[in-house]
Amino acid sequence: MFCWAFRLSLLAAILLAGIAVWSAWSVDSTSRVAESARLGGTEPAPVAEGLAIDHPDRDLGEMTAGEEHVVEFVVTNRSATMHRILGATGQCGWTCCFKPIDDRPDTISPGETYTLRCSLLIFKPGPFDSPLTLYVDQSGARELSLMIHGVGTSSDKGSGHVSEKGASTISKP
Numbered sequence: 001m002f003c004w005a006f007r008l009s010l011l012a013a014i015l016l017a018g019i020a021v022w023s024a025w026s027v028d029s030t031s032r033v034a035e036s037a038r039l040g041g042t043e044p045a046p047v048a049e050g051l052a053i054d055h056p057d058r059d060l061g062e063m064t065a066g067e068e069h070v071v072e073f074v075v076t077n078r079s080a081t082m083h084r085i086l087g088a089t090g091q092c093g094w095t096c097c098f099k100p101i102d103d104r105p106d107t108i109s110p111g112e113t114y115t116l117r118c119s120l121l122i123f124k125p126g127p128f129d130s131p132l133t134l135y136v137d138q139s140g141a142r143e144l145s146l147m148i149h150g151v152g153t154s155s156d157k158g159s160g161h162v163s164e165k166g167a168s169t170i171s172k173p
Contacts, residue, residue, distance in 0.1 A: 050079025051108070051136050053144055060150035065122040070101070073116040073146055075134070077108040085114065086135040097121045098130035098148060122152035 054074045063069055077083050084107045090099025101117040108114045122128060128151070134144040 050077055050081065050138070051083050051144065052076050052078055053134070053146065056145065057147045058149065060120075060148055062151050062153045063120070063122055065125045065152035065154055067122070069120040069122075071098075071118045071120050071148060073118065073134075075108065075114045075116055075144075077110055077112055077114075080110050082110065083108050084137040085116075086137050086141060088116065088118075088132060088134045090118065090132045091130055093128075093130060095123055095126060095128040095152065096130050097123070098132055100132065120148065122150075125152045125154045127151050 052075070054076065056073070058071070060071065075085070088100040090097070092099070098118060098120050101119050106114050116134065118132060120130075127149075129147065129149050132146040132148075134146060136142050136144060
């Protein structure tokens with residue numbers, strides 16, 4: 001009889017410990033999401049060997065379809081050594097074409113920034129999503145991913161419209 005009571009109390013203790021661990025993880029995860037939202041981003045900027053991209057995942061809001069737009073990303077070297085950008089690849093899909101404008105590689109000195117200019121051409125009205133990959137060199141090639149989202153509109157209302165986050169710099173070339 002005592003054997004069953006011991007087993008039940010042991011099971012209850014394990015269950016309570018599991019609930020405590022899950023509760024602590026859930027509160028920590030919620031606070032990280034809240035802090036990220038407070039800082040104006042959906043997630044922390046990816047870091048590859050000291051290079052970081054400000055706001056790598058952007059909601060551009062409404063943009064005019066049929067026009068070419070310029071979207072700029074700021075790349076910062078947060079390390080004490082120079083880093084080289086090897087290049088970037090964009091993508092053309094059913095709704096838009098998103099690709100880098102500058103094809104030449106650049107070296108970023110410690111503490112400096114580089115503005116990566118990209119061209120966005122929206123083919124038709126409607127939602128769009130498009131990735132871009134930035135390749136950097138530090139003990140081998142590394143990839144940094146960028147993503148844009150938005151809605152193509154047929155009116156002039158979308159031209160130059162930026163989401164409330166102010167995460168993008170948009171201008172006509």
